[in-house]
Amino acid sequence: MSKSAITTESLSLIHPDRYRNEGYPHDAWTRMRREEPVSWCEQVDGIPFWAITKHADITTISKRPEQFVSGERLFISHEAERKDDDIPPTLIQLDPPKHGIYRQLVSKRFTPRYLQRMSRDIEQIAKEIIDGMASEGGEGECDFVEEVAATLPIAVIAWMMGVPREDWKLIFDWTNRTIGANDPDFQYDGKTADVVGREAIVEIFKYFNDLVAEKKKNPADDLVSIFANLEVDGEPIPHMDIMAWCLIIVVAGNETTRNATSGGLLTFIEHQDELRKLQRDLSLMPSAVEEVVRWVTPLIHFARTATEDFELRDKLIRAGDAVALFYPSANRDEEVFDDPFTFRVDRNPNPHLGFGIGEHFCLGAHVARLELEVAFRHLLPRIEEIELAGPVDRLRSGLVGGVKHLPIRYKLRPAV
Ligand code: HEM
Numbered sequence: 001m002s003k004s005a006i007t008t009e010s011l012s013l014i015h016p017d018r019y020r021n022e023g024y025p026h027d028a029w030t031r032m033r034r035e036e037p038v039s040w041c042e043q044v045d046g047i048p049f050w051a052i053t054k055h056a057d058i059t060t061i062s063k064r065p066e067q068f069v070s071g072e073r074l075f076i077s078h079e080a081e082r083k084d085d086d087i088p089p090t091l092i093q094l095d096p097p098k099h100g101i102y103r104q105l106v107s108k109r110f111t112p113r114y115l116q117r118m119s120r121d122i123e124q125i126a127k128e129i130i131d132g133m134a135s136e137g138g139e140g141e142c143d144f145v146e147e148v149a150a151t152l153p154i155a156v157i158a159w160m161m162g163v164p165r166e167d168w169k170l171i172f173d174w175t176n177r178t179i180g181a182n183d184p185d186f187q188y189d190g191k192t193a194d195v196v197g198r199e200a201i202v203e204i205f206k207y208f209n210d211l212v213a214e215k216k217k218n219p220a221d222d223l224v225s226i227f228a229n230l231e232v233d234g235e236p237i238p239h240m241d242i243m244a245w246c247l248i249i250v251v252a253g254n255e256t257t258r259n260a261t262s263g264g265l266l267t268f269i270e271h272q273d274e275l276r277k278l279q280r281d282l283s284l285m286p287s288a289v290e291e292v293v294r295w296v297t298p299l300i301h302f303a304r305t306a307t308e309d310f311e312l313r314d315k316l317i318r319a320g321d322a323v324a325l326f327y328p329s330a331n332r333d334e335e336v337f338d339d340p341f342t343f344r345v346d347r348n349p350n351p352h353l354g355f356g357i358g359e360h361f362c363l364g365a366h367v368a369r370l371e372l373e374v375a376f377r378h379l380l381p382r383i384e385e386i387e388l389a390g391p392v393d394r395l396r397s398g399l400v401g402g403v404k405h406l407p408i409r410y411k412l413r414p415a416v
Contacts, residue, residue, distance in 0.1 A: 013041060013051055013398075014301065014324065015078045020183070020396035024300070026341075029053050029329035038315040041324075046078045049303070049322040050315070055333040055353060057312055058325045061304055062358035068323065069095045070360060072305035075399050076324045082194070087201055088240040090248035092302075092360055099359060102237075105230050106245070109223065112366050118160070119370060125155045126374040130415075137382070137414035141389050144406040148375065149262035156371055157253040161246070162215065162222025170207065174200045175254045183396040185404065201247065208246040212239075223249060253364045255400050256298045257371050260354075262403040263296030264372065265379075269386055269408070271343045278345045279381055288345035289372045294352035295343050297328035300401050302356070327353050328401070378415075385411040 012018040013025060032039055037054040052058055061068045071093050073081065091102055108114060115122075129151050134140045150172065158168045177200035191199075212228045219225040227245040230237045268275040278288050301324045310317045317323065330353045332340040337350075355362035362368070389409040395402030 013326070014043075014046070014049075014076050016183075016396040016398045019300065019398060019401055020394050023394060024297075024328050024401060026328070026332060029326060030332065033329060033333060038312050038317075040315070043078060045080050046076060047081055047322055049076045049324050050312075050317055051326060052312075052323050053326050053329040055330040055336045055351075058327065058330045058353055059357050060312070061323060061325060062356060062360065065096050065099070065359035067307055067310055068304035069307055070099075070302075070304060071095045073303050073322060075301060075303050076322060078398060079194075087198070088244040090244040091363070092248060092252065096359070101232060102241075103363065105232070106223075106226060107363065109226065110363050110366060115366050115370055119374075121159065122156055122370055123374050125159060126152055126371070127378055127415075129155065130375065130378040133379075133410075134412050135415045137412050139409075139411045141407070141409045144265055144408050145258065145262045145403060146405070148379070149258045149265070149403075149406070152261065152371060152375055153254050153257035156257075156367065157250060160223050160367070161249060162220055162224045163211065167207070171204075171250060174204050174207075175251055176200075178204070178251055183404070204247055204250060205243050208243060212242055212246070249364075252362075253367060255402060257364075257368045259298035259395075259400060259402040260293055260296050260368065260372055261375055262406050263298065263401070264292035264376065265386075265408070266388075266392065266403060266406060267292060267295055267343055268380065268383075269388060272386075274343055274345045275380065275383065275386075279383070282377070282381065284345050285373055285377060286369075287348055287350065289369055289376065290350045290352065291343060291345055291347045292372060292376075293354035293368075294331045294337075294347070294350055296401070297331045297352070297354045298401055299327050299354070299356075300397075300399055301326050302360075325356075327356070382412045382415065383410060384413060 013028070018025065032051065032053045037052070037057060039051045039053070040048065041051050042048040052061060071089060074093055091099065094102055129148055133142060133147055154168055154172045154175070158165075158171050163171060178197050208224070211224055215222070215225040215228045219229065224246060227242050230242065230245070268278075274288075278284050304323050304325065306317050306319055306321050306323065308319045331337070334340055337347075355365040355368070387409050388407065390405075390407035392403055393405035395404050
């Protein structure tokens with residue numbers, strides 16, 4: 001068993017420029033799935049890693065949280081790695097047994113049953129935002145990301161957390177900077193991506209520090225009030241763990257859903273036959289949402305680190321090696337999906353890995369599904385005509401595949 005030669009493709013698999021300029025490297029992933037699904041990649045500055053491109057292998061690794069831990073690193077960078085010792089690990093970086101104990105503390109708030117109680121409010125938030133495009137109907141032009149895709153997830157997350165409405169804009173800017181830290185739009189004063197991201201996290205902590213103090217005094221029916229009063233074995237959890245909870249919900253629930261929404265609309269613009277099919281039969285909405293998440297797969301990769309030697313296919317992953325789980329590749333795996341490169345709103349079954357799988361399966365998956373469903377239900381049936389009104393501007397990131405600006409021209413029917 002040997003480590004393979006470096007391929008040109010593998011060098012660009014996590015480089016942010018690649019995603020900014022060309023989008024997802026589906027050709028390279030398809031070739032890797034066929035020829036070398038577990039592939040050793042070396043980089044110029046960043047650490048070397050195993051690229052995992054098959055659905056079955058990502059599942060195997062994700063379901064072995066003791067052998068492949070998340071705490072060591074969350075993602076692979078194209079730059080030299082540095083440890084953020086002063087930033088507390090969030091849920092997504094915890095490993096067993098602490099991970100399970102912490103996740104269970106709040107998981108009830110994220111079940112479909114609980115969310116049903118909130119669906120009317122989420123519906124109202126979505127309706128207001130989409131009506132902003134043209135409630136009376138008619139023709140118009142906008143940047144769909146700015147107008148809808150970016151606004152909706154922040155509004156929903158901020159509302160779930162109990163953040164006052166006048167502060168939603170602050171949360172929006174900070175999260176942009178934590179995830180888009182590699183993007184020139186979010187860099188300023190000559191600061192590096194790393195510094196920009198860390199400064200934004202400090203701002204988020206400062207803000208939630210105050211909000212947690214306030215919610216301890218005056219608890220309400222919101223997530224920050226719950227985080228502020230979490231206990232394990234009858235003892236309150238450490239203050240920095242409360243901060244970590246706030247951070248993960250703000251960051252994880254934001255860019256991902258934004259990019260699923262904007263990527264989804266772009267997909268419908270590019271596949272108008274499927275848009276018409278959905279308009280004719282709105283009962284297809286749940287499967288359409290799943291297909292959008294499969295097709296777009298907003299998260300490019302997350303990492304794991306092996307704690308012991310592990311044989312995978314014909315390769316030996318050594319203890320200490322990093323692996324990158326490429327979810328968009330798994331979601332085009334020909335062994336799992338019929339016609340994986342065909343977008344079908346009625347695809348069923350659809351066992352995509354857009355929300356991950358196993359121990360760290362997305363806690364907010366039902367929130368994301370609800371947001372996408374509500375946004376599409378308010379918008380898509382009203383579309384008479386829709387097209388791009390300019391070039392699609394992509395985020396410079398090797399972690400989240402994002403559309404930063406999506407200029408569209410449309411003709412809408414009046415809102416019902
Ligand atoms: C379309 C939108 C979304 C996508 C594609 C997405 C994707 C993912 C993926 C792939 C993971 C797995 C990470 C891993 O295995 O290491 C994950 C975890 C997570 N997501 Fe999401 N997510 C989305 C929306 C949300 C929302 C709306 C929230 C919060 C309200 C959220 C909160 C979380 C949290 C807390 C985790 C960590 C779970 C754990 O470690 O147990 N996500 N997400």
